[in-house]
Amino acid sequence: MIGITDYITNDFKAINNQDTIAVVQEFFNDVHFSHFPIIEEGVYLGSIAREDLETFDSTKKVSDFRYSLEGFFTRTNTVWLDVLEVFAKNQTNLVPVLDENNTYVGYYQIEDIMKFFHETPFLKEPGGVIVVKKAALDYSMSQITQIVESNNGKLLGVFVSELDVESVEVTLKITLGAINEIIQTFRRYDYEIISEHQEDNYINNLKERSDYLDKYLNI
Secondary structure, three states, X not given: OOOHHHHOEOOOOOEEOOOEHHHHHHHHHXXXXXXXXXXXXXXXXXXXXXXXHOOOOOOOEHHHHHHHOEOOOEEOOXXXXXXXXXXXXXXXXXXEEEOOOOEEEEEEEHHHHHHHHHOOHHHHOOOEEEEEEEEOOOOXXXXXXXXXXXXXXXXXXXXXXXXXXXXXXXXXXXXXXXXHHHHHHHHHOOOEEOOOOOOXXXXXXXXXXXXXXXXXXXX
């Protein structure tokens, strides 16, 4: 099975801090990266941003602008979801990778991490997606799991997809099965169902009654 570290690449060597800004600008003209790592004698110093280069004096060296480098990175033992978070928090399409000794080993590209994500069972395996909502102080991951499994469902993945001070939304991917029973059990435990489901008899019954009432009132 392919692990996330299989996506570490060195297709382009890290930029040396003694290179001129002109060299870096030329490099960025040929690639689509938003950032790229800067090293000094093999030590990672930070990443230079494409948009910053427009304001730099092209005759100076990268080391003259060390203050502007962004220090984000991930490690070879970081799990893929945390790697994805680094991408999101820093609004970048490239993240440098360091080992446990802080040695620069390469970088991840967002396209590769998304490819890895799409190969996880959460997306790849067939199943149903349910989004539930409850007061932030009242929801319980253990309860959510119990509701699914008590109805003979199996979780392929679960994560908090929305969160504020009042409420939380949780997205679940489950193996196809008793979707309607799972939905009704969530309702009995005061979870609001955010997603729509053809199997949801509760919604279908309400709609049928609403349609009947509309027809009655229009007679």
